[in-house]
Amino acid sequence: MALDDRKTDGFKYIGTRPNRPDGLDKVTGKARFGADASASGMLHGAIVRSPHAHARILKIDATRALALTGVKAVVTRADFATGLTGEDADLLENVIAGEKALYDGHAIAAVAATSALIARDAAKLVEVTYEPLPHVTDVDAAMQPDAPIIRADAADDSVPEGMHPNVVRYMEFGRGDLEAGFAEADAIVEQTYKTEATHQGYIEPHACLAQLGADGRGELWCCTQGHWFVRRMCTALLGLETSQLRVTPSEIGGGFGGKTTVFIDPIALALSRKASRPVKLVMSRSEVLRATGPTASASMDIKIGMKRDGTITAASGVFRLQGGAFPGAPTAETMQCAFACYEIPAVHEVGYDVIANRPKQAAYRAPxxxxxxxxxxxxxxxxxxxxxxxxxxxxxxxxxxxxxxxxxxxxxxxxxxxxxxxxxxxxxxxxxxxxxxxxxxxxxxxxxxWGGETSVSLAISEDGTAQVTVGTPDIGGSRASMALMAAEALGIPYENVRCNIADTGSLGINEPTHGSRATYASGLATIESARQAIGKLCERAADKWGIDAEAVIWEDGCAKPSGPNAGEFPPLTIAEIAAEMGSTGGPISGHHEATPNGHxxxxxxxxxxxxxxxxxxxxxxxxxxxxxxxxxxxxxxxxxxxxxxxxxxxxxxxxxxxxxxxxxxxxxxxxxxxxxxxxxxxxxxxxxxxxxxxxxxxxxxxxxxxxxxxxxxxxxxxxxxxxxxxxxxxxxxxxxxxxxxxxxxxxxx
Amino acid sequence: MIEVDGATVGEVLDAVAAECPALAPILAAGVSVAVDGQVMTGARREPVKPDSEIFIFQKMKGG
The missing domain is CATH 3.30.365.10 (Aldehyde oxidase/xanthine dehydrogenase, molybdopterin binding domain)
Structure with missing residues (x-):
């Protein structure tokens, strides 16, 4: 992307600390989070979860649950799409188990009933017959020859022959003469380090309200970092057309990467489809910890050589990460970041993505x-x-x-x-x-x-204020940042800009608020949208003055002649131009969509x-x-x-x-x-x-x-x-x- | 070591897939590419120069 008009100093609004636009709603309790959604005729869902780390599912009998007064539907894996491959197949397997339970807390079935209490009671009445299997939860143990095989066909072509089937991806890169580098060193450290899995610990548990009709059209309200991702994943898992599901994000009480995927949303949609009623699902804290996406645990062998003066001469690392019972541990990111801070002449890294009987890891802040x-x-x-x-x-x-x-x-x-x-x-x-x-x-x-797919619109209102519509949920204050960038570009006060988060029916695809991308990517698109709107504002002024649009400049929220040769006209404020826009050519807005790569x-x-x-x-x-x-x-x-x-x-x-x-x-x-x-x-x-x-x-x-x-x-x-x-x-x-x-x-x- | 020709990131990736069929499914699943130091994705139309330095990574994800 060409950035033909960069500005790095002389800011009027950028760098100030105005009040957050969502502050009042949050401190007065008006902000609506995931669990605050409700609908007429709404049912409540509850999920049946595996008490075993690894077990074959022999039978699911919902007869007693369905007989309970108030129970309207029970769903199992049979209520979801079939024939999925790749990441979608893994996603479905994690959302609701197929032939095997792969970790403690793995969803097996779900119930919808007229109250949350009845749903929880009914979930206890779903009888699941298991055949417990040997399990493994430690990354090093999962790679040993005698470790139980969790999924025989999960590895890709990168894994060398002879490795345990629990090793599902292998990576290796490096450069330089490692041997010579270590020979040059005055001191060498060679040690093994381990970290354990942790959870993002967001305050708000996952929650959603789903409504899906027999015609395949539906709506979903949920707390998420990325509702277009939610839409794509849910429709894939339910066999729906993507555009027939409209997803609206709630306010979000933290995500840190853990809300970039789905856990309960497809289940709520499946229950709604089966019961023909809206269904609300809210996770307990225990469910969040057992069955969402913590980070990977890691075991790492590091060797670094250094001269007496502190110069690093060579480094190598072997990184073993387990990301639960599915491929996807962030081994590549570990390897890319581990030595990134330093200029090292010889470096070699090997990485293993390993599966274990734990929940499928999700992104966690710099995964x-x-x-x-x-x-x-x-x-x-x-x-x-x-x-x-x-x-x-x-x-x-x-x-x-x-x-x-x-x-x-x-x-x-x-x-x-x-x-x-x-x-x-x-x-x-x-x-x-x-x-x-x-x-x-x-x-x-x-x-x-990260940059990522981004789509933003900016519209000028009749009074000269502006509304910015973005698709990246505001987790860390992005609405204030967007408003500041729009204010700076338009030359109008921060308070005159309102930033809204659109649903999936209102903008093109946006990647989630992840990868530290929202202020960068949505911000870039906001600035470009504002610049597009400014071009139209200048055209309206030019028409009014009877001069070429190229002879109009935009300064401090006003259109002005670019110089004496353009003519002498008093500045036209954004409010003056906006007040007449209905009769001078119609609405004035800007829009920008891109996958910016200058992060x-x-x-x-x-x-x-x-x-x-x-x-x-x-x-x-x-x-x-x-x-x-x-x-x-x-x-x-x-x-x-x-x-x-x-x-x-x-x-x-x-x-x-x-x-x-x-x-x-x-x-x-x-x-x-x-x-x-x-x-x-x-x-x-x-x-x-x-x-x-x-x-x-x-x-x-x-x-x-x-x-x-x-x-x-x-x-x-x-x-x-x-x-x-x-x-x-x-x-x-x-x-x-x-x-x-x-x-x-x-x-x- | 393989050598391929291409005027854009997309042409280079296609040429790599043709030269190394085993890489084709990995490339098709989505990768990140660095061209002259800038890591990018969704950038098949990005031009590459004859002396551009290109690295291909597993598609990155953030939190």
Whole structure:
């Protein structure tokens, strides 16, 4: 895409911090989330879930459930499309089991009844006969020769012969002379690191209201990051024509990647089709944790060589990720991001996508990147300690910059890692004194960001205000950002722009709000839509003045003659032109659709101080600073919120969060009481520093900022624990029992 | 190592699929492509220069 009119300074509205347009509705309870939808004659759904990690389904008998007063329909796999292939087949298999239950919580059948209570009671009356099968939940165990085979035909052609069928995809890339690089090194670290599966922990459980008639036409209201994705997936799984289903997104209480796919929506539609009534389905927290899409768990072998002066000479990594019982673990992303922060002359990476008896993983904020960062940034910290190097100076010496050939191949365009390292080095945090049992950690991270299919419309109203219609649900403040960009382009106040999220019947296809793309891609399309509308506003002014449209310019929300030769006319405001548009040619609007590819990656550097209690193993975060490149911060408060949110989720991943499976393969901690996310009282205020290295691929220089922030916390916290406790933990989370065990092992010699 | 000709990303991908049939289903399932450092998708019509550097990746996904 040619960006013929880039602007990187002199902004009037960009960079300000106006009130969020959705704020009042949210603090007064008026905002409508997924579970707030209702319809006349609505039924309530409940899902029958597998109590087994792996079992053959011998029989499903719904006789007793259907006999219960108030029950209107029961659906099983037989009520969905047949003959699906590829990702759609996997999606259906995950939404509702076919011949086998593949994990604890796998949906087997569903019931619709006149109340939620009756539906839940009826679900208990559906009799399912299982033949339990051997199971495996650990990624390394799933690759062993004696591991139970979960799905015999899940592997693709990339997997070398002789590997266990649970290995479903193999990846390998690299360059340079690895042997020579390691021979050149003064120190080499070679270690294995592990991370456990975690959940996005969004506050709002999945919820939807579905209405589908026998004529194949339907409507769906749901909380989602991407309703066009929901439409495509649901219609595929139900055998419908795509355009016959209209999907409207609700307000969304967090997603972080976990709401880019479907779990309950196709089931609600199937129940509605069978019962000929609207059906509402709302997940419990336990269902969310057992049967939505947590992230992958990882086991990684890292080897890095370094000279005495801190120069990295060679690096290799083997990355094994399990993403549940289906292909799709983000192994490729782990590999692309793991060494991306550094210029390394010889690098080699191998990756395995492995299946296990767990729920199908979904995207989670920079999917795959935090695991690789944990392994690589921990190994680098170990080398810094061995060679007595300052961790920021070592990183500056090797940092990727414009022209650096990345570890995964392409050369980087203009990027801002060096700027984040310099800002971290200069921050008072880096020089602050530490007390007993305290330690400081440093780590960097990267996410490549995303463009994606995007369609936006902007319409001028009769009073000269503007409405922007986008297709990317607002999770992190994108409505405010769109309004700011439209205001800047049109030269009208922020308050004069309203941004709406359209349903699937109102715009062309939009990818979800994922990949840190909304402010970048929908923002780019908003600016281009505004520029198109400005062209029409200038034409109307030119007609009124009787001059050529090329002789009219747009400044500060007004059409003006471009110079003395164009004639002398007083400026026409947008309100004046809009007031007459009905009689001067009709509505004035702009529209832009594209798959923009100028998304620039974002690098970040994090600092953390913490204290480890040697008696209990408890870690307390004392101080935390996020430094990240935003390209251009459209609404700095929202950018800071993204930085803080990423840091908090990363801290949780590092210290407490994990999916714990028992010997029986069942999830042991499917409630927030036992699945421990950080809460406000666990944390200090997260300090933020916004670095702005403009992205050449956006009209205002925007880079996505939503995901990079979760990548450095895992290693930053681990590196700080290594100083504070004097023990290196290479397995996350670093719970008090794990830290105590490491301390006891150290004390025992 | 294979050598293919093409004036656009789409032509290069088609030529790779023709030269390496085993890659055809992987390419058809959707890939990300980097041309001279810029990672892109849905970019079959993007022009490539004779000296352009092209990398093909598994289609990326974000959260």
């Amino acid at each position: 795959g990147a935090p695991m690789g960062a944990f392994a690589v940034e921990s190994a680098l910290d170990e080398l810094c300690r061995e060679l007595d190097l300052d961790p920021i100076e070592m990183r500056l010496k090797n940092a990727s910059r414009e022209g650096t050939r990345s570890s995964f191949g392409p050369r980087f365009p203009r990027v801002g890692l060096v700027e984040t390292l310099e800002a971290a080095k200069a921050h008072p945090h880096y020089a602050a004194p530490l007390g007993p049992n305290q330690g400081r950690g440093v780590a960097c991270g990267y996410w490549m960001n 620039g990656g974002s690098f970040g550097t994090h600092l953390v101080d913490l204290e480890v209690d040697p008696e209990t193993g408890r870690t307390t975060i004392l101080r935390y600073t996020v430094v990240q490149d935003a390209g251009k911060a459209i609404h700095p408060a929202y950018v800071e919120g993204q930085f803080q949110g990423g840091a908090v989720q990363g801290i949780g991943w590092a210290l407490n969060e994990e999916y714990i499976y028992g010997q029986d393969g069942r999830l042991q901690n499917p409630i927030f009481l036992d699945y421990r996310v950080p809460v406000a009282s666990d944390l200090p205020m997260i300090d933020t520093v916004i670095v702005e290295v403009p992205n050449p691929g956006h009209p205002y220089g925007v880079r996505g900022v939503g995901e990079t922030g979760i990548t450095p916390p895992l290693p930053a916290v681990a590196n700080a624990v290594a100083t504070a406790a004097g023990v290196r933990l290479r397995h996350l989370p670093m719970t008090p029992p794990r830290i105590l065990a490491a301390l006891e092992q150290k004390a025992g010699g």
